[in-house]
Amino acid sequence: MIGQERARSAADATTIPDTVSVLLVDDEPGFADTAASVIEKRDDRFDVTPATDAASAFGALETDAFDCIVSDYEMPGTDGLEFLRRVRDRYGDVPFVLFTGRGSETLAGDAIAADVDAYLPKHAVDDPYEALASRVSEVVSDAAVDRRLEHTAARLEALYDRSPDMIDIHDADGRIVDANRVLATELGYDREEIIGMNVWDIDEELAPEEAAETWRGLATDETLRLETTFRRADGTSIPVEVHVRRVDVQGRDRFLASSHDISERKAYQRRIERENERLDEFASIVSHDLRNPLNVLSGYLRLARETGTDSYFDRCERALDDIEGLIEDVLTLARQGDAVDSPEPVAFGALVEAYGRDVVESIEREGAEGDEAAEGEVAADGEAAADGEGIDVIVEADGDVLADPGRLKRLVENLVRNAAEHGGDRVVVGDLDDGFYLADDGPGIPTDRRADVFESGYTTSGTGTGFGLAIVERIAEAHGWEVALTEGEAGGARFEFTGVERP
Template structure:
């Protein structure tokens, strides 16, 4: 078992020897420091279990006590004659007395064994208020003289409506200095970070005392204030012309007839709100000390009320800002308890889901999310708790009251006050538009890939054919081969025109307008080499379309019928019948009487990967599909009554996301 270390701070050899001798049989090691700076160095760099300070030989005792780590038993060792103040515990016999040193050693070892920093009982101090006990309370409440009772009553009465620190300062200053008993009063706040007392000034012009400054604590410059901060009890100080440094304004106070000073903490329920410093023209009597305590107690309760009210108002403002933020947020927000029940929802979530607030609160989160998404959310929460991270995101779907689903991204944060998991917070963002854009980008990329495959295939075929006929022409000189070569080049030019149209025009339905089907069909027919075939318009109709794009669609359909039908004589175009409404067409149809399409290709005809024809079947019909899709139409390949090809275009097609 390791031995406890006791630091003895004394410049007197006999004191050090007495203490060391008295602790010979105790399970402790005595560490010696002869000066203040030596003690501070040991406290900063060594493990110390208890401290004994010889106040008779060590200056700045208060500062040294203040430097001792909280919880370490600390004892000030001094004689009874004189008053050096700053006592946590003391022995009332001379330092060199063996019996007193033995008693002190016993007390030290008892406190070390108990592991506490409890103070030794003290005898009444000449400057501490007579009947005050060690913790500063009055042993028995005494009846105050009438004038002091009236003073306390006036202060209490004026403090009833006080709502600010400066009001408390003004009331105490005005009431205490109204008579001849007290010359001056000031109040200050203890700034723990700066380790300084900062005076409150409700009326800087009301006093000639220079209070526009701060008073450092812990430096030993103001020992009376330091004792008050440390012990939280009333402390008094008497001085004359030869006394200085105990409290602020010593010289000025003495010149103005001040002969004693009382400093008392303004504290309640363990919280220190300030310090009141009162300068008196005579030594304070027991009754005056009691009156000061009563006034300080009343002021302390008022300051506590002001502080509590301030904290509540701050909390309310914070809560209001939070609520406004939550309610005005465009994203849906919710709070779940640790079992996954909805505890809070905002207006955006209510609007998003279609549920009422009452319909959501208290319900399990499964009312909004499916089991897989809930399990994914639990996994994220477990990960956050294990890693200590603050937030993470998850993509999921929110189910509305109407049964629809909304793709969302949720940012999840866990609630772990005091290290205990209490629930989670989620911020839901509707990503429908983002998903739509992602889908469009994905489809566009797929189209580009298909486009590249089709172009490389369909351009290579006619080029190869043209090169073959050109070789035969050079070998034989037969002009028939030259004509076939020219046909291949013409086909390549047609393909290039379509490619340029795609590259330049981009979207396949930019500007729509009412278009007459027969008019645009005949114009498209005139653009195509139709040999001996004829165009038959069974009936016209008006449809909303981008005329230039529709023209290209019809050109490709007609060219496909002529070039791939081989025996095609007639190409017919007209409305697509509507079985539910005979008087209103549901689209239009293009069919021919040629050889028709192989059954195995009909289902794949508008799949870009189906570009297998040596004559370039793919790109023409791929353009047909793209134009139709750009207009929101669907296209289906089937067989006509004569056995030829039939393409049905439905105008009000429904597409899934």
């Protein structure tokens, strides 16, 4: 109904109106009219509509909205308290003043029980009209304040529960007294479980003594920003940024903590750190590792010019080959570190058989070329290169793995070549429960040097650049795999790759 909607819209207002619309109900026509006239003259904010019974009052409520209703108690047909109950049922919490000539403790108790906003006996004051105007102002003002508080509380509750951040409130002892839905969901708890827990039950890095000291150091309304790690109910962890604010709640210290997941930010920071490490690594390579073959090139070029001996030019050419190989490995090292976003099923055994054979043939060709070069150098300086020898690749792996085919190929090539360069005759490739391994029968790697072999530029071979195993580690990291170096059954090196997914 129109009157019901208007009464409710007035009750929903959050400010005191400039004009206070009052419905005054009294069964004495002279008194109602007089009261309306006097009240309006005493305070020009009031606009008073008189009614002589409940029926005419409901008629007025159907067409107009009122900020306050004033009613006598004794009226024909319906008394003031029954009128109040019907008003509450139909129009909600419109401020209601019971203004009656019959005053008693019993009636006062009944009025309070019926939830009147004010009870005012006419005979209890010297100027009933002035007292009524004052009391109406009070109840309208109080109602507006209550509505503002309810409105604010509703907004805060909406912000609290609908916030994308994890929010909790804890006391000075660290006990969580409230938590929003997001915190419970993100950490895998029911909201009721979190309430009553201590902050350090979910914050892995927070020590109770340090926390108490930190909180004591905060001034009221001061905010502290920090980064920490939250522990979920299942034992996993997430990095978070937390903003803790000290607030006063009815004279008690409370701490409002708003937290959000910063996993993506941390991942980005780690990526930037890795890129910076690569830049430092490349700078070291350019300033150090390239200098040696350049010095060799410069020296043999000078000798070739001074003596005219062709074999020195051959040495220059090999130095250039070394430089080219070093540059290629550095570029490969840079590219292989990028994460593999879209791995695909790869028949691992077939890949090893195909590309392992290619590496063996390549090593054999290089050995033959080395023999030819050595024959030409014996006459020049009496030195000869070692003969290249082949290597057998035994495939015992079965099934597919999820990987980048090109990078997996490079990983296999580097490991087979590493075995050949260090005196191995046989490489065995097999499956693990969650990955695969590659083991050779070479001399192996001492335990105290196994951590060094994955460093860029580290080599014990006279022909390698020292980047082969660093590239292998980068390829594994790009796939999210772990690589470990152990001793194989034949005493050689065994490289184990775990965390490998299969289709």
